[in-house]
Amino acid sequence: MTFVRDRAADPVISGEGDRAMAPDTTPAHDRADALAILARGVRKAYAGARGRVALDGFDLAVAPGSVHALLGPNGAGKTTAVRVLSTLLRFDAGDVRTAGFDVARQSARVRSRIGFAGQYAALDEILSGRRNLEMFARLHHMRARAARARATELLERFGLTEAAHRPVREYSGGMRRRLDLAASLIPDPVVLFLDEPTTGLDPRSRAQVWRSVRNLAEGGTTVLLTTQYLEEADHLADRISVVDSGRVIAEGTPEELKSRIGGGRVEVVLSGAEMLSRVEEVLGRVAGAVPEVDADALLVRVPFDGRGAGLAKVVRALDEAGLDVEDIALRRPTLDDVFLSLTGHPGETGEGEEPS
Numbered sequence: 005m006t007f008v009r010d011r012a013a014d015p016v017i018s019g020e021g022d023r024a025m026a027p028d029t030t031p032a033h034d035r036a037d038a039l040a041i042l043a044r045g046v047r048k049a050y051a052g053a054r055g056r057v058a059l060d061g062f063d064l065a066v067a068p069g070s071v072h073a074l075l076g077p078n079g080a081g082k083t084t085a086v087r088v089l090s091t092l093l094r095f096d097a098g099d100v101r102t103a104g105f106d107v108a109r110q111s112a113r114v115r116s117r118i119g120f121a122g123q124y125a126a127l128d129e130i131l132s133g134r135r136n137l138e139m140f141a142r143l144h145h146m147r148a149r150a151a152r153a154r155a156t157e158l159l160e161r162f163g164l165t166e167a168a169h170r171p172v173r174e175y176s177g178g179m180r181r182r183l184d185l186a187a188s189l190i191p192d193p194v195v196l197f198l199d200e201p202t203t204g205l206d207p208r209s210r211a212q213v214w215r216s217v218r219n220l221a222e223g224g225t226t227v228l229l230t231t232q233y234l235e236e237a238d239h240l241a242d243r244i245s246v247v248d249s250g251r252v253i254a255e256g257t258p259e260e261l262k263s264r265i266g267g268g269r270v271e272v273v274l275s276g277a278e279m280l281s282r283v284e285e286v287l288g289r290v291a292g293a294v295p296e297v298d299a300d301a302l303l304v305r306v307p308f309d310g311r312g313a314g315l316a317k318v319v320r321a322l323d324e325a326g327l328d329v330e331d332i333a334l335r336r337p338t339l340d341d342v343f344l345s346l347t348g349h350p351g352e353t354g355e356g357e358e359p360s
């Protein structure tokens with residue numbers, strides 16, 4: 005876990021003064037104070053021989069009560085961004101306001117209003133889930149009785165009541181994430197930062213974390229999360245900022261972004277070439293689009309937008325037409341598709357330099 009070290013070594017964090025920013029003349033919808041997070045032109049280069057520009061003109065505006073996703077490949081700058089926005093890391097240039105305060109000049113005020121999950125190394129393996137939460141609550145200056153009550157409430161909320169007395173070292177990955185999420189909520193944050201909340205989780209644990217995040221959002225907490233999965237951003241976020249090489253290259257609702265990248269595809273593999281034209285006709289009708297045909301691979305492909313050509317619809321239509329096919333697959337758009345369509349190049353992955 006790198007943030008404790010940075011925090012201690014970071015003068016910007018201890019230097020506290022509450023100078024107000026200059027009067028704001030931007031339009032109301034863009035006003036810093038009306039936003040949960042506003043970042044403008046943020047630049048951050050890491051020091052040292054291997055130092056790199058991690059943020060390079062990073063901009064972000066997050067509306068209060070919304071869930072916003074930073075979507076990007078490994079090394080894009082997502083972790084650096086959330087650490088800057090949450091006061092954990094100093095930055096070189098730009099303006100950042102989080103929860104209504106200036107991150108560089110009013111960091112203590114910002115910190116008292118935010119939560120940060122993704123640091124579950126901070127959980128004590130030997131202690132039970134309940135004791136961990138009570139300890140966090142005590143660190144936040146709650147009295148013993150209030151700390152117990154808060155722990156009980158959060159354990160319940162994250163489905164950990166039954167496991168509450170077990171030591172954390174016996175917890176599954178999903179349980180740890182949920183306990184970590186619960187711990188980050190102890191101070192009742194206005195803005196919650198979640199750095200890759202489901203990376204490495206199995207599908208069931210992922211679904212549980214998703215449910216928890218949605219519950220949070222319904223309760224009015226602003227959530228900024230990072231993810232490498234388009235599906236996750238699509239599922240959770242009101243708006244998505246696509247991050248590449250330290251800057252936002254596209255921003256919009258999941259629907260807007262997906263329509264820009266053209267959604268997914270249904271692919272049908274045939275058992276014989278004689279069916280090609282009939283399958284093409286059926287798929288074209290169901291999808292309301294001209295199918296792509298690869299005669300050599302015996303493959304017919306149509307766009308899938310989640311409305312017209314659902315997989316079930318395609319299966320039914322082929323069945324009704326008496327067409328017995330080899331294989332039908334739904335290919336959902338991935339982060340790679342996003343990058344390919346936005347930048348013309350695939351996202352760089354497998355850099356293996358994830359620092360935390």
Ligand SMILES: Nc1ncnc2c1ncn2[C@@H]1O[C@H](COP(=O)(O)OP(=O)(O)O)[C@@H](O)[C@H]1O
Pocket residue numbers: 050051054055056057058076077078079080081082083084085357358359
């Ligand atoms: N502590 C660090 N020291 C030097 N370079 C770093 C450090 N942390 C991250 N980087 C570099 O900064 C860039 C952005 O990293 P990061 O913010 O971790 O991206 P992401 O979270 O999107 O994977 C990468 O090139 C990474 O190698």
Ligand SMILES: [Mg+2]
Pocket residue numbers: 082083084199200358
């Ligand atoms: Mg990261």
